[in-house]
Amino acid sequence: MKPIASLSLDLDNEWSYLKTRGDPAWESMPSYLDIVVPRVLDILRRRALKITFFVVGQDAALEKNHRALRMLADAGHEIGNHSFRHEPWLHLYSEEELERELVDAETSIEHATGQKPDGFRGPGFSVSETVLRVLLRRGYRYDASTFPTFLGPLARAYYFMTAKLSKEEKEKRAKLFGSLSDGLRPLKPYQWQLPEGRLMEIPVSTLPLFRVPIHLSYVIYLHVFSPWLARTYFELSLRLCRLTGLSPSILLHPLDFLGGEDVPSLSFFPGMGLTAEDKVRCAEHCLDRLQALFDVRCMGDHADHIRDHVKLPTVTAQFTP
Secondary structure, eight states: OOOEEEEEEEOOOHHHHHHHHTOGGGGGOOOOHHHHHHHHHHHHHTTTOOOEEEEOHHHHTSGGGHHHHHHHHHTTOEEEEOOSSOOSOGGGSOHHHHHHHHHHHHHHHHHHHSOOOOEEOOGGGOOOHHHHHHHHHTTOSEEOOOOOOSOHHHHHHHHHHHSOOOHHHHHHTTTTTOOGGGGGSOSSOEEEEETTEEEEEOOOOBOTTTOOBOSHHHHHHHHHHOHHHHHHHHHHHHHHHHHHTOOOEEEEOGGGSOOTTTOGGGTTSTTTTSOHHHHHHHHHHHHHHHHHHSEEEOHHHHHHHHHHHOOOOEEEOOOOO
């Protein structure tokens, strides 16, 4: 029997990348969902894969996106909550603001897809004790916002170098992609201990021992330099997961399936010099290898399997200010 793995896609849209970068063009809400959603669904259908799509509430609130988002639910995929405004500084929100953020996202997502989400991933891996407390109170089954790597500050520095941000905007984004201390968080699922109860956490997987990213955006970045290196890195990562008993939770993004010719406005993003054909070829190889070595499920099914078969350790919900 193959070990379990889960697969999810953070459905960040064109406007959300521009917003995080500080580009005012985001206000016109440009969208590539009509391009990327059919492309990804076709790849998943041919492999009989059911995954989790973490949807942004603001996208679900716009009628122009309803057709693409409904396609996800109609194809049998799980729908998760990726916040309403996709602001990677949720740790700065008050509890009342977080409550409204989640309610607005849930309402819009359920209206657009027919599914009320009960799994959450914070934009930019943003999480705090307050976020977890609100999720628990609202009945969420799991959170999937932690990213146990030491490379967060390096990714943030690169982002600041290429973005057009004011001092105030940089302060808001001061925890974008996490801190060095995030690299010490557990790789395997666990339970957050809160005064009100416990909430399951399923971390985005990083390479066991070395804790460097293994999700597809990083593999595709390696593909820019060497397709062989990218394939070998991902293969060795999966083998090491099996060797160490880690059931990987692998993360996808829309830009893993979109080339520079699809979205010229995002040419600043790493890997956008590749064509869509090159990216899809790399992505399909990685999905095939993941499926060959693991029983790949959506996040909700992974959470149910963990709850039924694994005794989870407990971690006190503490975050650096």
